[in-house]
Amino acid sequence: MPELRIYDSFRRQKIPFTPVEPGKVGMYLCGPTPYAAAHIGHAYSASCFDMIRRALVLLGYQVKFVRNITDVDDKIIKAAAQAGEDPLERSRRFTDEYNREMRLFGILPPDVEPRVSTHIAEIIDVTSKLVANGKAYEVSGDVYYSVASFAPYGQLSGQTPDDLRAGARVDVDERKRAPADFALWKAAKPGEPSWDSPWGKGRPGWHIECSAMCAAHLGETFDLHGGGKDLIFPHHENEIAQSQGAYGPGTFAHYWLHNGFLNFDGEKMSRSEGNVFTCTQIADAVGAEAARFFFSSHHYRSPVEFEYEATRDADGKLATIRFRSLEAADRRLAYFYETLSRIDAFVASGDGGPGAVVAGADTLVNDAREALSDDFNAPVVMAALGEAAKLANKLLDEGKGIDKQVRRRSIARLGADLRTVGNTLGILTAAPIDYLHERRERLVKRRGLDRAAIVALVAERDAARKAKDFARADAIRGEVAPLGVELLDTPTGTDWRVVDAG
Numbered sequence: 001m002p003e004l005r006i007y008d009s010f011r012r013q014k015i016p017f018t019p020v021e022p023g024k025v026g027m028y029l030c031g032p033t034p035y036a037a038a039h040i041g042h043a044y045s046a047s048c049f050d051m052i053r054r055a056l057v058l059l060g061y062q063v064k065f066v067r068n069i070t071d072v073d074d075k076i077i078k079a080a081a082q083a084g085e086d087p088l089e090r091s092r093r094f095t096d097e098y099n100r101e102m103r104l105f106g107i108l109p110p111d112v113e114p115r116v117s118t119h120i121a122e123i124i125d126v127t128s129k130l131v132a133n134g135k136a137y138e139v140s141g142d143v144y145y146s147v148a149s150f151a152p153y154g155q156l157s158g159q160t161p162d163d164l165r166a167g168a169r170v171d172v173d174e175r176k177r178a179p180a181d182f183a184l185w186k187a188a189k190p191g192e193p194s195w196d197s198p199w200g201k202g203r204p205g206w207h208i209e210c211s212a213m214c215a216a217h218l219g220e221t222f223d224l225h226g227g228g229k230d231l232i233f234p235h236h237e238n239e240i241a242q243s244q245g246a247y248g249p250g251t252f253a254h255y256w257l258h259n260g261f262l263n264f265d266g267e268k269m270s271r272s273e274g275n276v277f278t279c280t281q282i283a284d285a286v287g288a289e290a291a292r293f294f295f296s297s298h299h300y301r302s303p304v305e306f307e308y309e310a311t312r313d314a315d316g317k318l319a320t321i322r323f324r325s326l327e328a329a330d331r332r333l334a335y336f337y338e339t340l341s342r343i344d345a346f347v348a349s350g351d352g353g354p355g356a357v358v359a360g361a362d363t364l365v366n367d368a369r370e371a372l373s374d375d376f377n378a379p380v381v382m383a384a385l386g387e388a389a390k391l392a393n394k395l396l397d398e399g400k401g402i403d404k405q406v407r408r409r410s411i412a413r414l415g416a417d418l419r420t421v422g423n424t425l426g427i428l429t430a431a432p433i434d435y436l437h438e439r440r441e442r443l444v445k446r447r448g449l450d451r452a453a454i455v456a457l458v459a460e461r462d463a464a465r466k467a468k469d470f471a472r473a474d475a476i477r478g479e480v481a482p483l484g485v486e487l488l489d490t491p492t493g494t495d496w497r498v499v500d501a502g
Contacts, residue, residue: 001060002373007301009232009256010156014375019223020254024062026222027053028214028253030231031067031113034094035076037278040291040306041228041262042098043105047292047426048259048300049226050107054424055372058365066217067110068210069095071117072203077192087193088117101279105288106426114213116204120195122212123204126246127184127197135245139175141187141200145207147180150241152249156256157233182238184208207238214243214252225253232258260303275308277321286323287442289427289435290330296378296425297329331500333427334439336418339389341432342396343415352408358395361410364388364417368424378425385421388414436497443498447484454485458494461487465494 004017019025029049032042046067056063071091080087099109116123127143130136135149147153154160183205188194194201204212214222220243227236236256243252264275282291298304307325364384371380392414399407422428444451457476464472477487480496488495 002370004059004373005375006255006257007375009258017223017255019061020221023060025056025064025224026218027056027063027065027224027226028210028218028222029065029067029110029225030210030227030235031069031110032095032098033070033073033075034091034098035073035079036094037280038094038098038101040277040279040282043102043107043279043282043288043291044262044295044304045228045259046102046107047105047295049257051296051300051378051425052224052226052257052376053108054426055376058420058424059369059372064112064218065108065110066112066114066213068213069113069115070206070209071095071115072193072209073116073206081191091117101283104279104283106292106429112217114217116209116213117193119209119213119216120204122216123208124185124195124197126212126215126242127204127208129246130184130242133245135241136184137177138199141185141202142175142183143185143199144176144181145184145238145241145245146177147182147241148178150245152244153180153241154237156240157237159233159237182207182234184242207235208242210235211239211242211246211252214239215247220247220251222253224255224257226257226259229258229260257300259300260298262304262306264306264308277308277323281321282323282326285321285442286326286330287439289430290326290333292426293333294326294329296427297382299379300376327500330439334436334500336385336389336422336428337430337432337435339392340415340418340428341436343392343411343418344432346396347408347412347415350408351412352405352410355409356406357410357413358391358402358406360387360391361395361413362417364414364421368421372424381421381425385418388418388421392418440496440498443500447498449483449485449498454480454483454496458487458496462493 005014006017007014027049029046032038049067053063053065069091071088076091077087080090083090095115103109127136130145131138131143134146136143136145138144185197185199185208186202186205187199188201188203192203194203214225225236225239240252244250279288282288295304305325307323309322309324311320367384368381371377371384374380392411395402395407395411395414402410419428441451443449444454457480461473461476464470464476480487484499486497486499488497
């Protein structure tokens, strides 16, 4: 196996990866705060780290992947109060919805999915250690971390304590010793969920939750901690201070990985810009796998430009929306599924058995491992997938001068490796006919085509061919062509697709 090198956000450079335990990786990802429907930014970050997790497996590691649910939080409490809903019930509902939508995007479930509400004892334990170690102090039932007590504070974000603003999600509490001190435990307030603690009834602060859940499920020291770049400060900075304040220098995550931002026509995603698109919107418009394909075309650390076109009605309400960059990804993804469909049909009668293959037909998996060993370089893997699909189509189209069994083995090998490497990126996991038919239905809807009329013409054409009325069969092909519909003759009868040239 090639040596794995990763870009560590803490050291700000690419370095060799050495796990705490040889052959095994403990990996933690900051999961969602489920107060509203998941949006495309959630799917992007989850996809990045799902790819990294899958890549580690391809590279031979045994991975324990932990992704938490922050189900106790100011945002949830506020949204629940506005809706007249119980905060924990609201978080449960949106957690279930989040998990359903992540599965839709081909994101594997975590090995462990801890929730704040079920780890209160662990959170209180870590907070108590910090108080005992002189790293935290209590004020009227609130407990704050003293940033001044932790000399390395700011190393991850590159900010000095003098530069830092308060790390909490709420307004600065003037009772604190210093503005940068942040809440570990918050005294109970009316209408909020609360638990008993040594400091009275209350609930956890934002940052302490992840420190406690990391220790509970990965130990005081583990390998990889991931999240979006927006979490570097204050969240991840505070996690380091808490965990090392409780367990000592050198503990907690050995490496930090952060995914880049999604930009929408040059703007960051924000509700004020009107560019917060839900996972359901994306899946309905272009298919979740097309989005996954699009994400894999970019390096996980790079910013991603996300193109869309929106029109509004006279009242300013959104009328139509097109995701141009995702539509282009969908067309490219369809090419791969069409290639796999051809490969499957060709090798249905046999894969040629063991033996030699043509040059280039057996390099894809090794090429993918090399690319993924270089800080999980998915775009290079995508390019290698393209070359493999190109070779497969060439072999399917041209058989002259190649031994029949070598050709068959080569095509079968390319098909298997396309699926193996595609699976590492979270794509090419569906049956080709299922993906292509699902895509066809989306295009029918987008074009406003009369599906029933097309199906009737296809059935009529099949009947005409059986009756050897080839003139009528050819005429029907001509009737559907102006609609952008192409008829396909298959061993089981006539199939059809919507031509999508962009």
